[in-house]
Amino acid sequence: MTVSDVLLTAVGLVAVGAALAVVMTEHLVRAGLWLVVTLGAIAVEFLLLRAEFAAWVQVLIYVGAVVVLLLFAVMLTRAPIGPSPDLDRPLGPALLVGAGTGLGLSTLFVWVFADRQVAVPETGSAQRLGEAIFADWVLPFEVLSVLLLAALIGAIVLSRREGAS
Amino acid sequence: MPELKLPDIDYAALLPMLILFGAACVGVLIEGFVPRSVRNMVQLVLSLAAMVAALVFVIRRAGEVTAENAATIGGAIMIDNMGLFMEGALLVLGLVSLLLFGERTLERGGAFVPHAAVTVGSERDREQAVDSGATEVYPLALFSLGGMLMFVTANDLLTMFVALEVFSLPLYLMCALARRKRLLSQESALKYFLLGAYASAFFLFGVAMIYGFAKGVDFRAIHEAVRGSETSPTLLLIGLALVAIGLLFKIAAAPFHVWTPDVYQGAPTPVTAFMAACTKAAAFGALLRVLYVGFDGAKWHFTPVLGAVAVLTMLVGAVLAVTQTDLKRLLAYSSVANAGYLMVGLLGGNKDGLSSTLFYLVAYGFTVIAAFALVSLVRDADGEATHLSRWAGLGRRSPLFAGIFTFLLLAFAGIPLTSGFMAKFGVFGAAIAGDQTWLVIFGVLTSIVLAFPYLRVVVMMWLSEPGETTPSVSIPGVLTSAVLGIGTVATLLLGVLPGPLLELADQASSFIR
Numbered sequence: 291m292t293v294s295d296v297l298l299t300a301v302g303l304v305a306v307g308a309a310l311a312v313v314m315t316e317h318l319v320r321a322g323l324w325l326v327v328t329l330g331a332i333a334v335e336f337l338l339l340r341a342e343f344a345a346w347v348q349v350l351i352y353v354g355a356v357v358v359l360l361l362f363a364v365m366l367t368r369a370p371i372g373p374s375p376d377l378d379r380p381l382g383p384a385l386l387v388g389a390g391t392g393l394g395l396s397t398l399f400v401w402v403f404a405d406r407q408v409a410v411p412e413t414g415s416a417q418r419l420g421e422a423i424f425a426d427w428v429l430p431f432e433v434l435s436v437l438l439l440a441a442l443i444g445a446i447v448l449s450r451r452e453g454a455s
Numbered sequence: 456m457p458e459l460k461l462p463d464i465d466y467a468a469l470l471p472m473l474i475l476f477g478a479a480c481v482g483v484l485i486e487g488f489v490p491r492s493v494r495n496m497v498q499l500v501l502s503l504a505a506m507v508a509a510l511v512f513v514i515r516r517a518g519e520v521t522a523e524n525a526a527t528i529g530g531a532i533m534i535d536n537m538g539l540f541m542e543g544a545l546l547v548l549g550l551v552s553l554l555l556f557g558e559r560t561l562e563r564g565g566a567f568v569p570h571a572a573v574t575v576g577s578e579r580d581r582e583q584a585v586d587s588g589a590t591e592v593y594p595l596a597l598f599s600l601g602g603m604l605m606f607v608t609a610n611d612l613l614t615m616f617v618a619l620e621v622f623s624l625p626l627y628l629m630c631a632l633a634r635r636k637r638l639l640s641q642e643s644a645l646k647y648f649l650l651g652a653y654a655s656a657f658f659l660f661g662v663a664m665i666y667g668f669a670k671g672v673d674f675r676a677i678h679e680a681v682r683g684s685e686t687s688p689t690l691l692l693i694g695l696a697l698v699a700i701g702l703l704f705k706i707a708a709a710p711f712h713v714w715t716p717d718v719y720q721g722a723p724t725p726v727t728a729f730m731a732a733c734t735k736a737a738a739f740g741a742l743l744r745v746l747y748v749g750f751d752g753a754k755w756h757f758t759p760v761l762g763a764v765a766v767l768t769m770l771v772g773a774v775l776a777v778t779q780t781d782l783k784r785l786l787a788y789s790s791v792a793n794a795g796y797l798m799v800g801l802l803g804g805n806k807d808g809l810s811s812t813l814f815y816l817v818a819y820g821f822t823v824i825a826a827f828a829l830v831s832l833v834r835d836a837d838g839e840a841t842h843l844s845r846w847a848g849l850g851r852r853s854p855l856f857a858g859i860f861t862f863l864l865l866a867f868a869g870i871p872l873t874s875g876f877m878a879k880f881g882v883f884g885a886a887i888a889g890d891q892t893w894l895v896i897f898g899v900l901t902s903i904v905l906a907f908p909y910l911r912v913v914v915m916m917w918l919s920e921p922g923e924t925t926p927s928v929s930i931p932g933v934l935t936s937a938v939l940g941i942g943t944v945a946t947l948l949l950g951v952l953p954g955p956l957l958e959l960a961d962q963a964s965s966f967i968r
Contacts, residue, residue, distance in 0.1 A: 402667070402690050425460055429531040430617040433605065436476055437621045440598040443483060444628035447591045451572050451579075 298338050305331035313384075316373040318364050322357055329353045343416040462529030468516065469532065471509035471542055475601035478505030482594035491587060495565065498593040499557040503550065505597060509604075510546045513539055525967045526610060530673055533610035533744075533967060540813060540963030541607035541740040548732040548820040549600045551941055555725035555828055556592055560932030562838070564588045566723045566831070567632045568640075575637045589632055595625035596729065603733055607740030611673035612662045612698065612749075615741060619658065619701070622737060623651050626730060630722040635838030643721025650704070650714045658701025664694030674749040675968055681752035688756070695750055695757060702745065705738035708764055708798065709771040712791045716779075719787035724839065727783065728827035731790050732820035739797055739816055743809065746801070748966045754804060758891075762802055766897045769795030773901040776908045782830055782841045785908055786823070789867055792905055793819055799898050800882030803889035809964035811881030814957055818874035818949045825942020826863045828935050829856060835926035846912065848921030853928040857916045859943055864909040866946045869902055874949030881957075 308327035315321050329352040336345035412418060423431050466473070482498055489497050517539055525535045534542075559565045567588035573579045602622030609615035631644030666672050668690040669680035681691060704711040719727050750757065772792025779785040797819075800812040833840050833849065833856075840846075850857040866873035879902065883895045931939065949956060 398689060398693065402687055421459060425462060426529055427531070427613065428462065429528045430614050433476075433602075433617050433621055436479075436598060436601070437617070437624060439480070439483070440595060440621065440625050440628075443591055443594060444624065447571060447589055447595075447628065448631060449572050451570055 465527035468534045470512045479594040479597035535967040538608040552729040554934040599625040603737035633723040639721040654704035661697025677749040709768040716784040716787040720783045724831040731823040736816045765798035769901040773905040803885035807885035810960040813960040815878040818878040821945035828938040840926040847919035850917035868906040877953040
């Protein structure tokens with residue numbers, strides 16, 4: 291076990307712990323802030339795996355944009371902010387589903403990959419990512435912009451109140 | 456720094472998709488610059504022209520498919536015979552259902568609400584009742600159809616996932632835009648969106664599992680990994696199950712069908728017709744490709760499971776259709792049951808199964824679009840009167856439309872001389888040839904059960920006295936008449952002279968890996 295293994299495990303535990311806190315806390319805003327910790331920890335995992343570009347994208351997009359968007363949504367829809375016990379569900383079924391999925395997946399991955407050597411490709415530098423996106427996956431990438439356009443139009447159609455009649 | 460190598464792009468092969476996406480973008484510009492009074496007409500003509508142009512390029516491509524030129528843009532898209540047939544079928548069915556979008560004579564301003572965000576029942580809501588409806592539905596429908604074209608020709612799971620999102624998102628949006636019964640419509644859109652997002656997540660998770668198994672997401676890599684891998688098949692089976700859940704949700708197979716009745720009922724009827732015909736065809740096109748091209752090596756694993764799903768789908772659809780009192784919900788459950796029959800053909804696992812499934816998709820599409828066109832005609836002051844009791848005695852009031860609807864229902868029931876009979880005959884025959892007789896037994900039994908709700912509607916229309924509340928049948932405009940005509944004639948022709956389409960489907964039933 292090397293240093294990087296230990297670090298990976300430790301940061302992974304932080305990520306999982308924070309993720310649990312996201313779903314357990316009664317405060318919506320605190321859930322959003324715990325999410326920052328989770329996503330940040332995942333960014334650190336990327337760094338430890340030497341995928342710097344993915345790590346910084348994770349920080350910029352998820353920790354930066356998505357969480358801010360989430361907090362904005364809470365601000366716009368659920369002010370004043372306090373604990374919201376009405377959002378909680380009984381613990382039993384949640385534990386069953388959560389623990390079941392988590393343990394099931396861990397067992398599966400350990401079982402499948404434990405005694406197998408997987409050749410790790412070159413680390414995820416910006417250049418390699420760019421090549422993958424613009425050479426191998428250029429069509430899905432371009433079509434995603436179509437999806438965004440459709441979503442934009444849809445948002446306008448659904449939310450517009452006054453038309454120029 | 457080394458040069459970036461771009462993949463070869465065969466624009467001629469991609470043209471149908473590009474035309475649709477391009478026309479949708481032009482449609483967005485039209486929203487901004489063309490005056491409101493003529494916008495509906497301009498948008499309708501543009502959309503129809505785009506679809507016809509795309510169809511022309513699909514047909515022109517028909518004879519030129521070879522193993523060398525089928526895959527393009529780095530292997531992301533595979534335009535083989537099967538893909539071309541599905542593209543053509545989707546375009547034709549989309550064209551017919553788009554005519555319903557343009558209908559403006561049945562109701563002032565059309566079937567879509569102008570401002571979806573206005574509070575239901577408010578002063579402003581009553582004011583907008585006479586406003587011209589939202590014309591953004593045309594670009595949205597084109598985006599959706601373009602996504603479907605990509606969905607049925609996708610050659611790897613990642614492209615397929617992106618296409619799934621591109622065609623689903625506009626559908627969720629369009630569901631929320633009904634002019635009447637708006638709360639129902641909004642509820643249906645939200646339900647569809649949330650459940651659809653779940654299904655997409657399942658699909659994506661499955662793709663990740665399969666990547667772990669096959670070290671690739673394109674179907675050739677998956678095929679080779681399935682045949683020759685020493686990895687334990689657990690990952691493969693879990694991945695395949697999750698991907699299948701995502702696709703079964705879209706084809707409305709039980710137990711992933713719960714959204715269907717609510718969404719079919721709440722969505723504007725033209726959108727319902729579009730979904731019933733095109734979404735089903737697109738999702739089956741993709742399911743066929745995934746199972747026949749990627750995972751045919753795992754046939755012995757998935758056939759029993761999917762067979763059980765097919766039986767459950769047929770049973771749930773048929774039994775629950777009996778209990779329905781709303782015509783749109785009845786047609787929704789019938790659509791669930793039909794997904795089951797289509798799966799019977801698919802699980803035949805042979806070339807006949809493939810071609811009969813293709814035939815079924817086209818035949819069912821025409822019939823269901825015409826049926827929903829007729830539902831949009833029977834209306835009172837509150838919009839469409841879809842409750843079954845309101846249809847009592849309709850045969851006395853307007854024998855022509857009641858006659859057409861009777862014919863369409865008989866086609867759903869699979870009476871000879873209709874396309875429904877030929878289609879069911881085809882899929883059941885293929886399943887027997889593929890040693891799946893147990894599926895056929897359930898298929899025939901549920902067909903008998905399913906005939907009951909159809910015949911009940913027929914009996915109500917013809918043998919009951921028209922009551923005080925029996926609504927009148929609106930005189931359809933040119934567009935709805937055209938849809939009714941095309942749908943009914945196609946249902947009859949495919950029942951009497953199925954030869955040409957069968958032959959076409961037979962030629963199309965080959966994949967290139």
